[in-house]
Amino acid sequence: MVEELPSVFLVGPMGAGKTTIGKLLAKQLGREFLDSDWYIESQTGADIAWIFAKEGEAGFRERETRAIDELTQKPQIVLATGGGAVMSAENRAFLHQRGIVVYLNAPVDVQMARTAKDKSRPLLQQPNPKQILQDLYSTRDPLYRQVAHIIMPTGHTYPRHMVNQLLQQLASFDMSAITAPNNQS
Numbered sequence: 001m002v003e004e005l006p007s008v009f010l011v012g013p014m015g016a017g018k019t020t021i022g023k024l025l026a027k028q029l030g031r032e033f034l035d036s037d038w039y040i041e042s043q044t045g046a047d048i049a050w051i052f053a054k055e056g057e058a059g060f061r062e063r064e065t066r067a068i069d070e071l072t073q074k075p076q077i078v079l080a081t082g083g084g085a086v087m088s089a090e091n092r093a094f095l096h097q098r099g100i101v102v103y104l105n106a107p108v109d110v111q112m113a114r115t116a117k118d119k120s121r122p123l124l125q126q127p128n129p130k131q132i133l134q135d136l137y138s139t140r141d142p143l144y145r146q147v148a149h150i151i152m153p154t155g156h157t158y159p160r161h162m163v164n165q166l167l168q169q170l171a172s173f174d175m176s177a178i179t180a181p182n183n184q185s
């Protein structure tokens with residue numbers, strides 16, 4: 001089963017656990033783990049906060065689309081994307097057509113608790129990060145749902161348990177659900 005499984009791409013809001021669960025899932029599958037944020041940082045030689053400060057969000061999004069295009073072409077990887085990757089229709093098409101997309105979905109309170117102390121997310125370095133998370137969730141939740149093949153709540157489950165649940169879902173995944181390019185809506 002694992003040999004035939006295509007790449008797995010994790011999407012979802014900041015704090016859903018994409019990086020954490022992706023790393024564990026890759027280990028369980030014996031696959032390479034990649035994170036689009038880490039890849040952008042290594043290609044740029046600067047961290048995400050620096051890129052936002054110098055190039056604005058637009059500059060970061062351009063880098064992100066290049067990274068998603070490159071990384072989704074790698075065979076049989078586990079990829080954690082950044083929370084805003086689904087905002088671009090181009091990114092959504094790359095993800096949906098090239099692998100199994102899993103939406104890790106956590107409530108805003110949980111996103112808040114998990115990201116509050118971490119200063120590495122520039123969009124949340126504002127006076128009311130909870131409102132920002134709420135607004136982003138309203139805009140992005142329909143897009144995560146649109147691009148996903150599998151939806152998994154992660155709010156109240158330990159990462160290891162999450163990975164076991166995900167492995168079960170992947171084992172029974174219907175590969176025909178991955179769209180051919182001309183079927184993409």
Ligand SMILES: Nc1ncnc2c1ncn2[C@@H]1O[C@H](COP(=O)(O)OP(=O)(O)O)[C@@H](O)[C@H]1O
Binds near residue numbers: 155
């Ligand atoms: N299922 C979980 N239960 C408890 N804490 C979690 C869970 N998933 C992630 N975390 C913690 O939440 C924080 C953010 O996780 P991270 O994987 O960076 O999220 P994302 O990549 O989706 O923004 C980290 O400190 C991580 O340890």
Ligand SMILES: O=C(O)C1=C[C@@H](OP(=O)(O)O)[C@@H](O)[C@H](O)C1
Binds near residue numbers: 012
């Ligand atoms: O939601 C977003 O727009 C962002 C999420 C971050 O990744 P995580 O979702 O892994 O925190 C990172 O890409 C950047 O700070 C922007």
Ligand SMILES: [Mg+2]
Binds near residue numbers: 019035037080082
């Ligand atoms: Mg992450």
